[in-house]
Amino acid sequence: DAGITQSPRYKITETGRQVTLMCHQTWSHSYMFWYRQDLGHGLRLIYYSAAADITDKGEVPDGYVVSRSKTENFPLTLESATRSQTSVYFCASSEILARGYNEQFFGPGTRLTVL
Amino acid sequence: TQLLEQSPQFLSIQEGENLTVYCNSSSVFSSLQWYRQEPGEGPVLLVTVVTGGEVKKLKRLTFQFGDARKDSSLHITAAQPGDTGLYLCAATNAGGTSYGKLTFGQGTILTVHP
Numbered sequence: 001d002a003g004i005t006q007s008p009r010y011k012i013t014e015t016g017r018q019v020t021l022m023c024h025q026t027w028s029h030s031y032m033f034w035y036r037q038d039l040g041h042g043l044r045l046i047y048y049s050a051a052a053d054i055t056d057k058g059e060v061p062d063g064y065v066v067s068r069s070k071t072e073n074f075p076l077t078l079e080s081a082t083r084s085q086t087s088v089y090f091c092a093s094s095e096i097l098a099r100g101y102n103e104q105f106f107g108p109g110t111r112l113t114v115l
Numbered sequence: 116t117q118l119l120e121q122s123p124q125f126l127s128i129q130e131g132e133n134l135t136v137y138c139n140s141s142s143v144f145s146s147l148q149w150y151r152q153e154p155g156e157g158p159v160l161l162v163t164v165v166t167g168g169e170v171k172k173l174k175r176l177t178f179q180f181g182d183a184r185k186d187s188s189l190h191i192t193a194a195q196p197g198d199t200g201l202y203l204c205a206a207t208n209a210g211g212t213s214y215g216k217l218t219f220g221q222g223t224i225l226t227v228h229p
Contacts, residue, residue, distance in 0.1 A: 031215045042121075042203060042221040043158070050215075058216070090157050094215055101146035101165060101207045102215035106157030 003027075006091050006107040014115050019078045021110050023091030031094045031102060032074040033058075034066065036087040037109075043090065049074055081114045088112070118142075119206055121220035128194055129228050136189045136223045138204035145207045147187045148217070149178055152201040194227045201225075 004025040013019050023032065030051050035043040045058030047066040055066050063085060065077045074093075078085055089110045094102035122137050138147070146165045150158035162171050164180035164187060171178045175198075177190040191198055201224050205217040 033216075035219075040124075040221060043205075043219040045216060045218075048216060092157070096215050101148075101163060102217075103148070103160050103163060104205075104215075104217060106159070108155070108157055 004091060004093055004105055004107040006089075006110050008110060009108065010111050012113045012115065013081050015082060016080050019081050019112065021076045021078075021089055021091075021112070023074045023076070023107060025072055025074075025091075025093040025105075027093060027095075027105070028071055029093035029095050029105075030071070031096065032068065033092040033094075033104065034064070034074070034076045035090045035092065036060065036085075037090060038087050046076065046089075078112075081112075083114050086112060086114045119204055119218055119220035121202075121204055121223050123223060124221065125224050125226075127226045127228070130195060131193050132227075134191050134194055134225070136202055136204075136225075137186070138188070138206075138220050139186045140206065141185065142206075143184050145184075147180055147184075147207075148205045149187070149189050150203040150205060152203060152222075154200075158201075158203055191225075194225075196227045196229050199225055199227050 007022045033048045034046040044060050049055045049068045052071050091107040092104040094104040096102045120139050148163045149161045152158040162178045167182045167184045169180040175192045179188045201222045203222045204220045
């Protein structure tokens with residue numbers, strides 16, 4: 001089915017371990033985004049990508065790495081997980097519409113706990 | 116970085132009541148969106164407003180964009196338990212190259228009791 005999927009849905013890891021969260025979309029959208037959601041902070045942008053091999057930092061990029069070798073995939077890696085990275089992570093995709101704004105479509109989220 | 120302030124942060128009402136959620140900023144937006152999020156799911160777009168003074172209706176939900184494009188409101192008439200969820204406003208900066216980036220407000224948690 002068409003859509004945007006994230007895996008895993010739940011992950012528990014330990015401090016210092018590397019973790020990769022996967023995001024896959026079937027719409028061939030150009031733009032993809034990673035957010036983290038924490039109580040009281042809404043959604044904060046970690047990284048975004050305008051196309052394959054084009055990525056840039058968002059509001060809270062420290063401790064995260066992204067890549068986008070294919071249009072449909074946008075993995076997010078925590079190089080050395082810390083407790084402060086315990087959060088719910090959402091991936092989103094979109095196309096820019098004619099007037100310059102976009103409608104983002106979100107995945108179901110990954111709940112990450114760092115012990 | 117523009118700051119979007121939503122109010123109230125929490126809203127607990129009885130079925131049938133009306134409510135309004137506000138989204139304010141000192142910056143001018145090129146567009147503003149409202150999303151709704153249910154527990155365990157990602158946000159889902161409800162509406163996009165792009166013109167100052169614009170009003171859009173979606174069944175019992177009315178969305179308004181301020182004349183100066185700095186604020187927006189979401190009004191729900193005769194709330195139902197199915198309206199329960201987290202409501203998020205999100206905006207695109209006016210001018211420049213934003214690559215479609217959105218800035219989100221911190222959200223309003225709405226609970227509608229039967």
